[in-house]
Amino acid sequence: MPDKKVKSSNHDGKPPERMDIRTIARAANVSIATVSRVMNNVPTVNPRMAKRVWEVIDQLDYFPNTQARALVSGRSRIFGLIVSEITNPFFPELIQGFEDIAVEHGYEILVSSTNYDPKRMSHCIRRMLERKVEGVAVMTFGIEEPLLDQLARRKVPLVFIDVGPKRPSVSVLKVDYHHGIRQGVQHLAAMGHRDIAFITGPMALHSAQSRRAAFVGSLKECGIVPESSWIVEGDHTMEGGIASMENLLATKKRPTAVMCSNDMTAIGVLHKLYRAGLRVPDDFSVIGFDDIHIAEVTIPPLTTVQMSRFELARSAVMALRAHAENPNDPAPQREYEIRTDLIVRESTGFPRGTMTNAKKAKAKSATNA
Amino acid sequence: MPDKKVKSSNHDGKPPERMDIRTIARAANVSIATVSRVMNNVPTVNPRMAKRVWEVIDQLDYFPNTQARALVSGRSRIFGLIVSEITNPFFPELIQGFEDIAVEHGYEILVSSTNYDPKRMSHCIRRMLERKVEGVAVMTFGIEEPLLDQLARRKVPLVFIDVGPKRPSVSVLKVDYHHGIRQGVQHLAAMGHRDIAFITGPMALHSAQSRRAAFVGSLKECGIVPESSWIVEGDHTMEGGIASMENLLATKKRPTAVMCSNDMTAIGVLHKLYRAGLRVPDDFSVIGFDDIHIAEVTIPPLTTVQMSRFELARSAVMALRAHAENPNDPAPQREYEIRTDLIVRESTGFPRGTMTNAKKAKAKSATNA
């Protein structure tokens, strides 16, 4: 924003040409109030006049100053979006969707990545407060609730994933982890796996707990008793996946398959298995979670549980809009359901040496149906 | 931003409690001008008074309204960041760095991903203009200059990668593609490869042309004549990599190695080779470009040319700051140099059947030195 000092009239005849609502009003021969009304589609304005104003606006290529508008109307038209790790490919895909939908409804977004660091979190909340966001989507999968008090206290609408305080102006996006994870477990069990490991996310995260619970539950449904040494804690990174897989390979009795709390972990696992000289899926089966884009081209392509980023983004924006646009709506915390589904690719197969090729083909076609 | 209507005094004794500079002024028994001066560290204010004001500010947990501030000061303290594809992992890493550094200097950022779509680009420029950004970093690697006229005309500081109009308030980040790419070519040549292919980015992008030129140049330096059918156009996506590799495999005489214009392409290539039953690096060598994080764990880990996201981000923010904070500085377009370097991992090796193990070991150690 330069041209601040162009106020003093310059002697070469040109008017100072600052582009504000007054310029338009003057050019269209109406009051600024009318221009404002035209821009906001207030119905009481004479259509002929409106047309004239629009023409001037188009011709001069004018657009209103968002901050002035926000200041007086009390509406910033900005949503905040807090993610835990922008470098995990899951999130950019989410951000993309969130941005698209928010922009579509006339909102701008302020993204911030906390990297699981409470200090960063608190700093970014502060920034959002300063910018007067009209709502914040907290896509960190459940962490640091105390910090969010600052937002709640100032009555900023919020939307969480999985779990959040039951308060007015707070919505929760419920992810049905169970559905997809059960499909995964059954898929493995159907092929004959009994020794199935699980690599969780950081257990401080609610979602990590939910996913583990869904895994354990699904295992039991198949009549398999969970072996605790086969449930190891990861951290949703590739490095974590590598380390966790290392631990699993070192267990007394090795599992034959592993489910991961997210795809990045699975990618680490794939890598560790490659290093260990084990072939996937011949020697070991791997299932991921998220279905990020690169899951299609890992070697081998990753069987994974899909959670729709688009659905997540859409629901989040909708929830925030609902709150922002009806400030005193008595109906608070709506809950939105997000489905999960297994996508079978090539990182899963029969446990080593249990089946002939003929049986393989048969079982596989049954599974896919 | 709710609590808009809390103006009317409520009958339970409490004051309406709106938190603005006036509240602070009243509580500290000074004028609002003084409060403002204190917050902005204006040196002429009495230290004792300043202390008192700070105490009140802390105690009431007050922070100024950014939009009011921006409105009057004419400074939004927002930078725009336009990337071509947020779902390409290169960019999140860049965004992260950009955000960190911008925030460190008190700026907020507005990110937008154009997905190579001019319509999106133009829309996002408009949005940035509306929010009165103080500068825009155009990290699309050279495209759609006409659209950027809108920004230039309004004298918004800009920073480009590689190439940009020589105008005041416009800086360019020069990437030294040649250095890293030459290293890559020499690395391959040193191991005995002569038949080296190249998959470019979208040729509409300046960076794609620069990278190809660097490749062709480096090839000639090694006395290899470029074979045009081995230079194919990709689009910087995994899918593009797969398709391009397919084309390369179909050439009359197959190359023995390929360099890619970015890592996503290389990942696609790796996948295609896997599908084709070719082993990397035994049957085919692959080099990427960017050194995104997952390049470390591809199978096999990817040899690639590193371009520092952090350097890029830092330089971009610094360039924008320089312009934003000295609006009438006569010195425009500073240029910043970004280095590139080869990172040798495991996707490159000797061409099939050309060397004995002894020779291998020797050549490899020489290359790494």
Place this chain on the structure above:
DNA sequence: GATGCTAAAGAAATCGTTTTCTCAGTCAGT
């Protein structure tokens, strides 16, 4: 033809800051 009502547009207040202007004091120099 005076009155009341409605529709449409202008005037003015407002949002929460920064910044310029103004005005008391203080102090030094003569």
Place this chain on the structure above:
DNA sequence: ACTGACTGAGAAAACGATTTCTTTAGCATC
């Protein structure tokens, strides 16, 4: 003691919109 320069702090004018309050004009009603 009077002037001039300087300090420090308050008063008031922006900033560029929205929104409330007024005004004007037109029309129907009695």
